[in-house]
Amino acid sequence: AQTVTQSQPEMSVQEAETVTLSCTYDTSESDYYLFWYKQPPSRQMILVIRQEAYKQQNATENRFSVNFQKAAKSFSLKISDSQLGDAAMYFCAYRSLNYGGSQGNLIFGKGTKLSVKP
Amino acid sequence: EAGVTQFPSHSVIEKGQTVTLRCDPISGHDNLYWYRRVMGKEIKFLLHFVKESKQDESGMPNNRFLAERTGGTYSTLKVQPAELEDSGVYFCASSPGTQSYNEQFFGPGTRLTVL
Numbered sequence: 001a002q003t004v005t006q007s008q009p010e011m012s013v014q015e016a017e018t019v020t021l022s023c024t025y026d027t028s029e030s031d032y033y034l035f036w037y038k039q040p041p042s043r044q045m046i047l048v049i050r051q052e053a054y055k056q057q058n059a060t061e062n063r064f065s066v067n068f069q070k071a072a073k074s075f076s077l078k079i080s081d082s083q084l085g086d087a088a089m090y091f092c093a094y095r096s097l098n099y100g101g102s103q104g105n106l107i108f109g110k111g112t113k114l115s116v117k118p
Numbered sequence: 119e120a121g122v123t124q125f126p127s128h129s130v131i132e133k134g135q136t137v138t139l140r141c142d143p144i145s146g147h148d149n150l151y152w153y154r155r156v157m158g159k160e161i162k163f164l165l166h167f168v169k170e171s172k173q174d175e176s177g178m179p180n181n182r183f184l185a186e187r188t189g190g191t192y193s194t195l196k197v198q199p200a201e202l203e204d205s206g207v208y209f210c211a212s213s214p215g216t217q218s219y220n221e222q223f224f225g226p227g228t229r230l231t232v233l
Contacts, residue, residue: 043226044227105153109160
């Protein structure tokens with residue numbers, strides 16, 4: 001069974017600085033998807049960034065980028081130029097790749113609570 | 119476009135009572151998922167509907183939990199009778215199509231407290 005581990009329960013960053021949230025996972029599959037979701041306080045979870053395991057190039061979305069190390073089974077999230085609105089719970093998630101079948105569920109880590117200091 | 123909605127946002131019940139949670143997915147989304155997060159732990163998958171059919175219910179903890187999705191629209195998750203360990207936040211998510219890269223859109227969750 002696949003597992004996702006986020007070893008940092010809480011992180012803090014100064015506004016405008018860069019922070020990296022770590023995520024490791026365990027799987028025997030060769031193809032899969034990895035996601036970072038963000039849940040601001042009292043709001044719903046939204047997708048931040050997505051990475052396909054068969055793509056070597058790291059995904060980027062504006063100030064958000066990932067460092068995907070497939071061999072090491074590592075998938076860290078880097079937030080550049082941190083803003084107050086980035087304060088949230090961040091969840092790393094794994095999803096198996098299905099060929100022509102139905103979509104699988106997400107497997108989540110415990111989350112990292114990010115605080116942004118003004 | 120309206121997002122995924124869940125009702126109620128909070129529910130406080132006594133042990134042994136029944137509670138029904140409701141999820142309205144994004145219109146047109148065939149896939150509907152239920153997840154649960156117990157305090158301090160991972161968000162865990164409960165089950166997955168494709169339209170009105172249960173595609174995967176391997177995450178349902180026991181037979182006190184009953185999920186339905188009549189007509190392939192909204193879904194309900196009933197807990198009967200509720201136990202203390204059922205406390206947590208119940209999330210619903212929906213997604214279109216069949217491709218694994220499709221994003222799951224989450225609702226705000228229902229916080230259930232069993233006393």
